[in-house]
Amino acid sequence: MGRVYLVGAGPGDPELLTLKAVKVISRADVILYDRLVSEEVLGFAPENCTFVYVGKEDGKHTLPQERINELLLRYAKTYENVVRLKGGDPFIFGRGGEEILYLATYGIPCEVIPGISSVYAVPAGAGIPITFRGIASSFAVVTGHEATGKEKRVRWEAFRDVDTLVILMGVKNRQKIARALIKAGRKSSEPVAFVEKGTTPEQRVTLSNLGDVATDPPSVSPPAVMVVGEVVKLQPALSVAMGGLVCVSSKKSSPTYP
CATH class of the missing domain: 3.40.1010.10 (Tetrapyrrole methylase, N-terminal domain)
Known part of the structure; x- marks a missing residue:
């Protein structure tokens, strides 16, 4: 045996x-x-x-x-x-x-x-820290795969006050997830990032906000990690410091954050 x-x-x-x-x-x-x-x-x-x-x-x-x-x-x-x-x-x-x-x-x-998880490695490789002093001291991880037809198992209201939310397997349901988070109390202006094929040469980062994702979601292909929270605002500056990353915005020429 x-x-x-x-x-x-x-x-x-x-x-x-x-x-x-x-x-x-x-x-x-x-x-x-x-x-x-x-x-x-x-x-x-x-x-x-x-x-x-x-x-x-x-x-x-x-x-x-x-x-x-x-x-x-x-x-x-x-x-x-x-x-x-x-x-x-x-x-x-x-x-x-x-x-x-x-x-x-x-x-x-x-x-x-154990393996290095995409939960933290993919955002990190894209220039997005999931915690940052003065901005985010908490984070949560949730599957986006159960968002359709299994709402009772994913209680989005439980994530209303989490500083950073990392969503795995959520590409297909990204619009429904954004709507559910806004309904749960998160601001429509809150920054969102999608990191496709993270830590690989084909990595691509798309920046948006919950409101735009809820109404007109950007084109994103799996595998991708979805990050919601104020830490996303740090991505442009950190990506430059890290040597530059492929980064696009959603429908607007550039995402605007309050």
Whole structure:
């Protein structure tokens, strides 16, 4: 019987893998990997490694979660080192806990290798600090994937007074999210940033505000992180200090903040 390693692949840049992640990947017998895991990350695996794609995209699952669980169990009974490779961190919207609990019922030993999460790494790489002295001393993270049809599970009013709100998987529902946040009490003038393909050479930052996103949302493609809060105002100056980043505004020539 082998061991299953749940490994966080980080936010996108392969150089943001942890040393332990590289070590585990480099000795993997089989890797079950998600959509956001790049070829560069998979390149750390040995030549004889077996790769199994189990990614999910916009509600379309290559395999249902139950089948992924079964595959992990089957490979753990056959191989010594089984790696479940997930974008970001396996315990942040990654179903890592579910997979470990399933394997535990069969006595399969597991180990979690945390990854650098897009929650903070993507905004940071785009010049957006999620906390800043005198501006933001609190932040919250929420999934935007459940915004449609599952309003009771995402209580937007709970985030009314959070200084910085980081929303993952919210591109498709960005207009509904903005409307829900305004309805919950956040100002329509509040700055918003979308960071597409963060920490990669294709990174793009779009600046807007809640009101514009609610009425005429900018064009944004997944994967992207949505950041709401006054810290977004710091992005233009910080991006210059960081060497310049690709940054566009939404419908207006430039976003205006009070």
